[in-house]
Structure formats: structure tokens, C-alpha cells
Amino acid sequence: MDYKAIVVGGGHAGIEASLAIARLGFPTMLVTQNLDVIGKLSCNPAIGGLAKGNIVREVDALGGEMGKLIDASMLQFRILNKSRGPAVQAPRAQADRFLYQKLAKETVESQKNLHVYQDTVVDLILDHEKGLCRGIVTERGRRITSEVVVLTTGTFMEARIFIGEYRQSSGRLGEPAAIGLGTAMRAHGYRLGRLKTGTPARVKKSSIDFSRMEEQSGDNPMLPFSFSNEEIHRADHSCYITYTNDETHNIINENMGSSPLYSGEIVGAGPRYCPSIEDKVVRFPTRNRHQIFVEPEGADSEEMYLNGISSSLPEEVQYRFLKTLPGLENVEIMRPGYAVEYDFVDPTQLLPTLESKMHKGLYIAGQTNGTSGYEEAACQGLMAGINGALSLQGKEPLILTRDEAYTGVLIDDLVTLGTNEPYRMFTSRAEYRLSLRHDDCDMRLFPKSRYAGLLSGKAMELFEKKRNSLEEIKELLQSRRIKKADVENAPPSVAGHVGDSLFKAVKDPEVTIEELAEIEPALKRYKSQWVKHAELDVKYEGYIAKQEKQVARFKKMENVKIPADFDYDAIEGISTESREKLKKIRPLSVGQASRISGVRNPDIAVLLVLMGKENNVSAE
Amino acid sequence: MTMKDFKYDPDDLIAALATPWAESALAVIRTSGPDCIEAASRVFHPSDKLKNAAGNTIVYGYISDGDVKLDEVTAALYRAPRSYTGQESVEFFIHGSLPGITKILELLFRSGFREASPGEFTFRAFLNRKMDLTRAEAVQEIISAKSNQAQSLALNRLSGSIENSINRIKSDVTDLLASVEIQLDYPEDEAEMPDVEAGETDPIVDKIDRLLSTYRAGRIYQEGVRVVLAGKTNAGKSSLFNLFLKEDRSIVSDIHGTTRDYLESWISIGGIPVRLFDTAGLRDADHPIEVEGIRRSNEIIDNAHVILYVADAREGITADLEAFMEAYKEDRRCLYVWNKIDKAVSSAPADFIKVSALTAEGFSDLEDAIKSVVFRDHYVPGNEPVIDSMRQKKLLEEARDALGRYSQALLDGMPMDMAAVDLTDALNALGEITGEVTSVDVLERMFSNFCVGK
Ligand SMILES: Cc1cc2nc3c(=O)[nH]c(=O)nc-3n(C[C@H](O)[C@H](O)[C@H](O)COP(=O)(O)OP(=O)(O)OC[C@H]3O[C@@H](n4cnc5c(N)ncnc54)[C@H](O)[C@@H]3O)c2cc1C
Numbered sequence A: 001m002d003y004k005a006i007v008v009g010g011g012h013a014g015i016e017a018s019l020a021i022a023r024l025g026f027p028t029m030l031v032t033q034n035l036d037v038i039g040k041l042s043c044n045p046a047i048g049g050l051a052k053g054n055i056v057r058e059v060d061a062l063g064g065e066m067g068k069l070i071d072a073s074m075l076q077f078r079i080l081n082k083s084r085g086p087a088v089q090a091p092r093a094q095a096d097r098f099l100y101q102k103l104a105k106e107t108v109e110s111q112k113n114l115h116v117y118q119d120t121v122v123d124l125i126l127d128h129e130k131g132l133c134r135g136i137v138t139e140r141g142r143r144i145t146s147e148v149v150v151l152t153t154g155t156f157m158e159a160r161i162f163i164g165e166y167r168q169s170s171g172r173l174g175e176p177a178a179i180g181l182g183t184a185m186r187a188h189g190y191r192l193g194r195l196k197t198g199t200p201a202r203v204k205k206s207s208i209d210f211s212r213m214e215e216q217s218g219d220n221p222m223l224p225f226s227f228s229n230e231e232i233h234r235a236d237h238s239c240y241i242t243y244t245n246d247e248t249h250n251i252i253n254e255n256m257g258s259s260p261l262y263s264g265e266i267v268g269a270g271p272r273y274c275p276s277i278e279d280k281v282v283r284f285p286t287r288n289r290h291q292i293f294v295e296p297e298g299a300d301s302e303e304m305y306l307n308g309i310s311s312s313l314p315e316e317v318q319y320r321f322l323k324t325l326p327g328l329e330n331v332e333i334m335r336p337g338y339a340v341e342y343d344f345v346d347p348t349q350l351l352p353t354l355e356s357k358m359h360k361g362l363y364i365a366g367q368t369n370g371t372s373g374y375e376e377a378a379c380q381g382l383m384a385g386i387n388g389a390l391s392l393q394g395k396e397p398l399i400l401t402r403d404e405a406y407t408g409v410l411i412d413d414l415v416t417l418g419t420n421e422p423y424r425m426f427t428s429r430a431e432y433r434l435s436l437r438h439d440d441c442d443m444r445l446f447p448k449s450r451y452a453g454l455l456s457g458k459a460m461e462l463f464e465k466k467r468n469s470l471e472e473i474k475e476l477l478q479s480r481r482i483k484k485a486d487v488e489n490a491p492p493s494v495a496g497h498v499g500d501s502l503f504k505a506v507k508d509p510e511v512t513i514e515e516l517a518e519i520e521p522a523l524k525r526y527k528s529q530w531v532k533h534a535e536l537d538v539k540y541e542g543y544i545a546k547q548e549k550q551v552a553r554f555k556k557m558e559n560v561k562i563p564a565d566f567d568y569d570a571i572e573g574i575s576t577e578s579r580e581k582l583k584k585i586r587p588l589s590v591g592q593a594s595r596i597s598g599v600r601n602p603d604i605a606v607l608l609v610l611m612g613k614e615n616n617v618s619a620e
Numbered sequence B: 001m002t003m004k005d006f007k008y009d010p011d012d013l014i015a016a017l018a019t020p021w022a023e024s025a026l027a028v029i030r031t032s033g034p035d036c037i038e039a040a041s042r043v044f045h046p047s048d049k050l051k052n053a054a055g056n057t058i059v060y061g062y063i064s065d066g067d068v069k070l071d072e073v074t075a076a077l078y079r080a081p082r083s084y085t086g087q088e089s090v091e092f093f094i095h096g097s098l099p100g101i102t103k104i105l106e107l108l109f110r111s112g113f114r115e116a117s118p119g120e121f122t123f124r125a126f127l128n129r130k131m132d133l134t135r136a137e138a139v140q141e142i143i144s145a146k147s148n149q150a151q152s153l154a155l156n157r158l159s160g161s162i163e164n165s166i167n168r169i170k171s172d173v174t175d176l177l178a179s180v181e182i183q184l185d186y187p188e189d190e191a192e193m194p195d196v197e198a199g200e201t202d203p204i205v206d207k208i209d210r211l212l213s214t215y216r217a218g219r220i221y222q223e224g225v226r227v228v229l230a231g232k233t234n235a236g237k238s239s240l241f242n243l244f245l246k247e248d249r250s251i252v253s254d255i256h257g258t259t260r261d262y263l264e265s266w267i268s269i270g271g272i273p274v275r276l277f278d279t280a281g282l283r284d285a286d287h288p289i290e291v292e293g294i295r296r297s298n299e300i301i302d303n304a305h306v307i308l309y310v311a312d313a314r315e316g317i318t319a320d321l322e323a324f325m326e327a328y329k330e331d332r333r334c335l336y337v338w339n340k341i342d343k344a345v346s347s348a349p350a351d352f353i354k355v356s357a358l359t360a361e362g363f364s365d366l367e368d369a370i371k372s373v374v375f376r377d378h379y380v381p382g383n384e385p386v387i388d389s390m391r392q393k394k395l396l397e398e399a400r401d402a403l404g405r406y407s408q409a410l411l412d413g414m415p416m417d418m419a420a421v422d423l424t425d426a427l428n429a430l431g432e433i434t435g436e437v438t439s440v441d442v443l444e445r446m447f448s449n450f451c452v453g454k
């Protein structure tokens, strides 16, 4: 074997996968089409957002890189959804995408055990008889062998981009598609499909009249994504808001015929949660304006990103409708918007480790599995990397469950249900989202992180410190009572709690812990984010406890394992439909089986009986 | 938020009727689960007797709903692991009248038990016991229980119209949840933000309440409208009973107190299934058998949907009649029958239905009067759906309560992510009736109802 592991693709999934395996001590090759675009933010120059920000922090807690990269390259930081509740708040940052990419490349280049190499993979070396993956074949004809291969091809496999009439075999504008691998995978018996996504134009900063737009600045101070970073000191860069209008929509409507989206030429499904401006105009004809964000692509760049107006109309039409937006009257397009269509692999062909069911040693991660988004790609890359390394170590795999992490929800959804549009994470996909807060990723994932073995000693120390502090804070809240003298200058909501413990007072939705810190200054000794963390734990205890009951129920079913070689044909009495589905998905647990669409409750009961007493379903 | 929930959790308290769903002398309700005895004793009188009884014993007492005694029963009590399921279990041997069974099951479902899924007792038995049951047997049991339930489901399957109306309610809740989720899944500036207010659940709750109010009507169609012939001895109740049946079923004589025990029979009045009861005439009796007969008459009167109080027109207005009318003056179930008009001595009081059991004169007026009471109190006009199973009723109530909690949470200033938990509960309860709603459905609704995405 030439390497222990080969990672194909230097995008967000490939970076995490290759770093994880190399860091765990295995000689690894990262092979990608072009070394100059490692870690490129293909679309939006931003990391995080609702649910996605939680994923970034999960990746960080498990020892991944994304949080550190964005901490070192952010131009603006905001906590979103502050008013909607703790479970759905999340950090989001504008990135200097040139800096992000530079740091990503430097990180993989300087990683011990990691050989970064430029070539395009056109085939895999597969042993069909033994069901093994043995390495890769490249465009330049090299056969490179390894025990583990992680495939992260992003939007590049057999990809085509569209701008009006223009077609190009590319994965991103100006970057050739990876041709051959998709066809080879099909020939090897994999089910592949087509998906599409799009991106808006990048325009020149100095051609924009910002005085006609609303300015939006970020939170001060910026907060780090990474649990190992204490604070961030960088200058805040503003974004700007403008709106489309009737004239914009008229131009788009008149030219709909020349959109490849509506000419039937693109067969792949696009993301409904992030529609192109053409889609918005068609689907919401009564709306007379759509909000557009103008975001910086880099601190030293003239390029600005127009968030909310992705389009694949002809460039000349893009010009015409952009000029109708206030502030963009004299806009200069630097790169046009476009749509891209690419091959993805039906992820139900994978195990929850992201390893192929057909070929041991082959892992697939990122957009190749039908997801979209940097964060979704990164967490899969990390999990594929960790599991590849664990299998090289001969250890049990690491599978995150739906109650532990958005990453667990994402992978479980993919391998159990598959997808027919680019899959993006939403908080509503997680049934136990109250337990998946972003500030708490380190606390809930720590045992897993330790098992994965990627965390630094410093990170472990910090974890211990935070855990102890949270306990101390809660003890303090329990033991300290509010006295009359305490509330002389306090707001009425606090004054009403004389005689109560701080613990009880903090449960009141109208009382904040900052107000209580005025009464008990000892609270100020702790890091403010940790105090906030403790507050949320206490304030929503009731709801969280309720959810924990559901989690306990859920866990019981997850813990009933189904052997990998289980023979579904030998079971009597389950419906044919259930049997076919079970055979296709081959769930690892009865819990996973129960989530397969179309498998019914009595069939699950039969499975449970067959998996039997030794699995200890009952609490007894 | 896939809202799929596995229904065989062995730590739940479960209950089910173990005997067929039919009128019979005796019925058995089986319950099982951790702390089952404690839970069962809460609906049992004397409660302590059951709670403290040793395993494998029989306890005699009443099932009682608060202070109201529902039935006189014996309870067989099993302590873990010496029971069929290996968990604590109580089996109630109760009287086998359908309304009685229904009441007791309803009480159990309100008291922490849920309806057992097919084969669930066997399923637990298998998991908990080390002997007796083989794996194959256990599977076989579940399969056959499944097909039994399928049969009974086919019998009381969801009628199309009820499915539609529950789906409409579900759709309303899904819309509401989508408008909440859009705010949770997109920051303000990435999607249009609908207003979300506490009161929005009101119209949905109204719809659920309307559907719930059809529950009694639904049951009546399955179990028959209970119509009782009551009145003084010799008033002609048995004669009328025979006239309804068009056969001489009940003994008729001019001896007061001829009918000693009640009789019942199924008849149809204008297409409505009716269970007609002839009862022992009401009077101050001293013979113990007659006293018992009159006690039963009163019990049947209490449980009836329509009471036909038969008065003897030959006797005119008597003190007994006046006393009865006074006692039941608020009771809309009563119809007064002025019988023996062929021999009447005085004219009928207003609102009395004038009939002769002898000549059948006025009989069709009597039938019409019964129909109008049934229609007024129990009938649901046109194609409006009725719910007819306890399970549907319970789940609708759960949904309604969860919607209430959601609105209350908003009023209390709880953040939306917490309040959404209750909306999800409501949707889950509705989903259990007509098929689950998954997060994919909710996302679907978000994308189609709101313009989203930067
Ligand atoms: C036009 C466009 C629009 C997008 N729109 C959105 C959006 O609206 N919302 C959103 O969340 N995300 C969007 N993204 C997606 C986002 O860029 C990806 O989700 C993310 O980059 C995926 O990461 P990845 O690691 O899976 O793949 P990528 O970042 O695509 O990286 C894949 C890498 O692998 C290399 N590679 C591929 N095949 C081979 C091969 N055979 N041999 C060697 N190297 C190979 C490629 O050169 C590339 O460097 C968009 C991307 C594009 C291109």
C-alpha cells in the first residue's frame, strides 16, 4: 500500500477528513484537482448560521478545523435569532474568503503525515469479490493504493455550469469538472443522481452607491466558534441591504425563457430553501420586493457578494435586473451568477459511518452525498476521517446519535432516508434540538471527542475548567437567596423574587442572569459565556427534562443493535414492503429501522423480539 | 423532528380489553407495566386493598372514577416477575356491557395507561421472561395479534369523512408549526416572518372540540340508542314493548308488578339502531325480588338516552306521575306517554304523547318523538363525521391540550423554540390517528407557504 488513506478532493469535507486521519498518525494523501483552491468558499463568503453554526462548533468540539479557520478569518460576527430562544440561536460570521482559503491550504500543507497532491481521480481500485476498496486511479494514469479512500468531490463530479445559453463542463466557474469518476462509479454499481445549485454575481465594490442601502454591522465583541479560542479582535466589516422591485421582477419574468432552470435543461433538483431569484419571482408572484444582502468577499478585495439573488439568466439580463436595485445603478459585474449541476451518490448506500456498504474502506462525504453547505460538508468529512482512522486502528466506529449532535441527525437522515434535493441542515430536522445548543457542543460531545482522539491537551484542560465552572455557578445560584437589601436598585421583575434563591429567580423568563450578577458579584468572576450557559440550562430545565424523557425512549431503541449480516429474508410475518426497505438500508439498530419510511410499528416489534432479550430493551 | 414514535415501549403502562368487543356477561381488561398496581389502585376502591395485596391474589371491589363507582369487579393481581408479561399486572373482571367497558377503559386511559398495541403483552412477556415463550412463538403471537387488530380496524376503520376532517385540523396545525419553524430556521432577514400569536390556536381548538362532541353520537350508532320504557306498574309498558317488537316477548297481565326483571331487545326506529328496555314497574314494593327489579329499572333509566315514561290514561294524573315529572323536570331525555287512550277518562296533559298499546293508535307519533330526541341530542346532520373510538377521542384531547399549552407558553413569554415543543406534541397526537407528520412535511410547508432564503 502506498498510503494508509487517500482523501479525494480538497474542499471542506476533504480538509477535515485528511487532517483527521493524518493527525491520528496515518500516512495520508490528499489529492485534489487544483492546489490553489483548497478550502475555497464556492458560494457565500460566510460560515455558520442557524443549525450550521452549531455544526461548526460540533466539528470544533470533536477536533476539526473549521472553527479555527473561521475564527482567524472573520470579517463580521453575529449571533442570530437572539429573540427566538436558546435552542435556535447560532453564530454566523462573514469570512474573508481569500484569507480563509490561504489558511486552509497552509494548514494541510504543514500537517505531518499528509501529502498534498494535485491530480484528478477518474476511477477507484475496487475488489468486487471481497468487497474492498484498494485505492484510486488518476487522470494522469497513476494507480495509488491505500486501505482507506475518502471521496469528497463536492460539486465537481461530471458537473456542468449554466449561464443563459452558455454551458461549460465545470464544477465552479473557471474550474474544470472532474470527468470520469461519476461514470466509473455507475459502472461499479453505485446509484448516482443529479442535483443542482446556483450562485449570484460578484460585483465591484467601487461601482456600488452604499448611501442608497441600509448598513448592517455585526456584534461587538466578536465571539469565537472554536472552544479553544478565548476571544477575537478583528475589525468589523459591514454588510449592506437593498431590495428588488417590480421592475426587477418584470425583467426577470420577461426573460424567463432564457433561464436554463425553466427550459427543462437542468434535470437535477435545486434547493427549495435557497431559491434562485427566478424561482422566487415565479413562486411568490405577489411579493413586490426581495431583500438582497451585499457582503464583502475579503478585506482587501473589490469583490462583493450579492446574497439572495442567485441566477443563471444570461449575463446581459443579470446586468439589466441588477441595475434596477437601489445602489446598483452603475454596477459592474466581476463574475456572473450561474447554476451548476453535478453527480451525487445516493447516500442510502452508506453505513452511518459513511463507509460504503458495498466496498469496505471506501468512505464518501460532503456534497457528494447530496448535501449542500460548507458546514454540512465539514462535519461529514470529519466523521468519515475519524471512522476511517478508527477502522485502521481496529477500533469500534464513532457514530453520533440524533440526540447528541446535528452531525448525527444529518448523517442519520442521509443514510436512512436519502435525499432528493440538496440537503441542508435545519433546526427543525432535529427532534431533540433543545439539547443541541451551540454553546454546549463541547460539554455534550466530550466523551466522543476523547474517544476520537483529536483534541489537544489544551482543549481538554479548557473543557474541564468550563465543566467545573458551570457546576460552581449552578451551586451558587442554588445557595444564594435574594434579600430585601439586594433589590433596592433592581428592576421590578427581580424585586419580586425576594426570599427566592437565585436559581428560582433565573427560571423566570423576565429575569436575566446579568441582572442577578448585580446582586451577586461572584457571578462576574466567571467567563460571561459560561454564565449565560448556566442560565440557559436552569431557565429551560422543565422543557429540557421533558425532552430528556423522549431521548431516553429513543436511546433504548438505538441500543438494540442489528447484526450487519442479519438475514431479513428469514423473518416471517413482516410486510414485503418493510422487508425490501430493511434490506436496502440495512439499519444498524432497531431505532434506525424505525425511522425508515414505510416500515411499520408491528414490524419493528417483530424485529425487537428477534434481536431479543440479550439487547436489554426493558428497563428491568 | 421526525415525529415517528415507536409504540412498544416496555416501560409504558398499557391496558386493553382481553375479551371480544361485544356484549357479554363478563369482560376482562388487562393492564401491565412498571408500577401498574399503584396506577390501577388509583381507579380502584378500596384502593389500599389492591395496592397492598400479595401477588397472585384476587381482590374484590369497585372501579371508581373519583367518588363515582363505575362497576363492581374482581381484580387479579400479579407482581413482577410472576405474571404473564413479567411486569406488574392487574386484570379486571368486569361486567360485559359495552358502555360499561367503554367507561372503564376511558378512565384507565385518563389515568396514565395507554392502549396496548397488537401483540404488546406477548412482546413484553418475551422480553422479560426467560422461559416458556420461544422467540418463534412470540413472533407468531404478534403477527396474529396484528391481523386480529387489522380485522377489528377494518370493522371500525376511519370513515373517509372523519379522516378528512382530522387531516384538515392537522393541516392547520402544520401550517401553524411551519409559521413558527420559519422563524426558528431562518433569521429575520432571510425569510418573510408571519405573525405568531397565542390566539391562533383558538379556531383549531374549536374544530377539535366540535369533532370531540360527535364522540357520543358515534358510539350510539355502534352500541345502539338506549330507550327505556318506565313507569308505574300496570301502565302498559310491556304491552308497548311487544308492540315495538311486533311479537309477544314480554308477559302482559293486569296484575300489578308482572314484569319483575328487565328485558331488552334490538329494534330499529327510522334506521336508528335502538336497544329497547322493558322494566319492572315503579312502586313501593316489599318483596325482595321486586325491590331488586325496581333497583335495576332505576339503573337502566339512569343510563338511558331516551326515557319513555308511560302513564295510564285511565288513572289520569297521579301523585306518582307528578313526583316523577318533578324529579326529572330538567332532564331532556324524558318523553311522557299517555297510554290506553282508548279508555281515557280525562284529556292528556300538554306535551304527552297519546297512544294505545291495544289499538296501536298514536304509535307512529311515539316513534317520531323518539327520533326527534335522538336527533336533537345525538345525531350529527348530513355528512358530518363522527368519531367513534376512544383512542381517537383521547388523541384529539391530547392535541387540544397541547395546543393550549403552546398558547399559554407564548403568553408566559416563553421563547418560541420552547413553545414549539407543544405544537409538535399536538401534531404527533393527530398523526397517531391518521398517519404521522414528519419534519420533511413541515419543511415542505415552510417552503411552499413562505418565501425563504437569501
Ligand atoms: C455554484 C455553487 C453554488 C452553491 N450554492 C450553495 C448554496 O446556495 N448554499 C450552500 O449552502 N452551499 C452552496 N454551495 C455549496 C458549497 O460550496 C458546498 O456545499 C461545499 O463547498 C461542499 O464542500 P465539499 O467539500 O463537499 O466540496 P467542494 O467544496 O466542492 O470541494 C470539492 C473539491 O474536490 C475536488 N475534486 C472533485 N472531484 C475530484 C476528483 N475526481 N479528483 C480530485 N479532486 C476532485 C474539487 O476540485 C474541489 O476542490 C454552492 C457551490 C457552488 C459551486
Ligand SMILES: Nc1nc2c(ncn2[C@@H]2O[C@H](COP(=O)(O)OP(=O)(O)OP(=O)(O)O)[C@@H](O)[C@H]2O)c(=O)[nH]1
Pocket (backbone or CB within 6 Å): B232, B233, B234, B235, B236, B237, B238, B239, B240, B251, B252, B253, B254, B255, B256, B257, B258, B259, B260, B279, B280, B281, B282, B339, B340, B341, B342, B343, B355, B356, B357, B358, B359
Ligand atoms: N285498554 C287498554 N288496555 C291496555 C293498554 N295497554 C295495556 N293495557 C292493559 O293493561 C294491563 C297492564 O299491561 P302491562 O303491559 O302488563 O303493564 P306493565 O306496565 O308492563 O305492568 P307491570 O309489568 O306490572 O309493571 C294489561 O291488562 C293490558 O292488557 C291500552 O292501550 N289500552
Ligand SMILES: [Mg+2]
Pocket (backbone or CB within 6 Å): B237, B238, B239, B250, B251, B252, B258, B259, B279, B281
Ligand atoms: Mg310489564
